[in-house]
Amino acid sequence: MPNEAIVYSGPYEVGRLRRRRDRRVEEYLFRRSIRTSNPPLEVTMCRITKLVAYFIVFCVLLAAFTGGMAVLVMAFNIPPDRPGFSKFPGLCIQPGKYVGDQKQIVWSIHNEKELGAIRRQLSRIVEGYGLEGPKRMLACNLDDSWGYATGKPCVLMKLTQALDFEAITYNDAMTLPEDAPDELYDYVVDLGMEARVNRIWVTCQVKKEDGLDVKIDYVPDRYFDAEALFTKGNVFLNDSSEDEGGTYFEDPSLRRLIGVQFSNIPPNRDIVVRCQVWAKNIPLYMGTARLMLRLTAPLQSTTPLLLDEWYD
Incomplete structure (x- = not known):
């Protein structure tokens, strides 16, 4: 018997089965990419208006909080400036x-x-x-x-x-x-x-x-x-x-x-x-x-x- 006709024992894979397995892997990766993908949002006038409104509201709230903290510090921690009163030397x-x-x-x-x-x-x-x-x-x-x-x-x-x-x-x-x-x-x-x-x-x-x-x-x-x-x-x-x-x-x-x-x-x-x-x-x-x-x-x-x- 010629050597080309000898089939060695051990694991081997049929081409048809390998192609079917590769196709299933590609389909799985494609479906997973669809679930986890985050496509860019569409830029519309409505969406821009909402973003600008959110930014304005955030700035107003930040300014109110900062102003309130400054008023509290000046009212309770900083003594009032009294230019009409004499300052004592130390x-x-x-x-x-x-x-x-x-x-x-x-x-x-x-x-x-x-x-x-x-x-x-x-x-x-x-x-x-x-x-x-x-x-x-x-x-x-x-x-x-x-x-x-x-x-x-x-x-x-x-x-x-x-x-x-x-x-x-x-x-x-x-x-x-x-x-x-x-x-x-x-x-x-x-x-x-x-x-x-x-x-x-x-x-x-x-x-x-x-x-x-x-x-x-x-x-x-x-x-x-x-x-x-x-x-x-x-x-x-x-x-x-x-x-x-x-x-x-x-x-x-x-x-x-x-x-x-x-x-x-x-x-x-x-x-x-x-x-x-x-x-x-x-x-x-x-x-x-x-x-x-x-x-x-x-x-x-x-x-x-x-x-x-x-x-x-």
């Missing part, structure tokens, strides 16, 4: 970082990076006043590091701007409130009558703890001169014969800046300080600032070193 302190309502100043004499950051932060404030700024704060920056490199750190205190605010001051010690510390009373009593007028007094108190004796000095004075303090610019008479014009201009914001210098600070202890400004029409919650000073230093070893002969 008290701010530099340098440091806020932790809650307390400004924390942590530094080390041996850390040049921390000293450089503090130096830049304070210098940036006084340099904004030109030559008068560093001159006014000269006693705070004798070591060119604002006292932080020599253990006598200086903190800059500034009253925030409140245009046309007229401070009502305590012009004698007897009118000071009961909350004022005794040291402020003694300070005002020691001044002459002409030196007590038109002054916003400043006090800084250290929280009392055992073994803590921190000294505080104020640069240049212990008060803010309230005369035309919250105006944009002042013009004063100049009695000097060198000035032909007879007047000179002053930036009153420079007088809203004073320095508070601390000394005798022990290392590795939290020094809590509260500073306040005293005027009759400045609320204490607006004129109070809290800060924490901490001078970090390497700790001494408390355990004796092990000598080599102890192991013998």
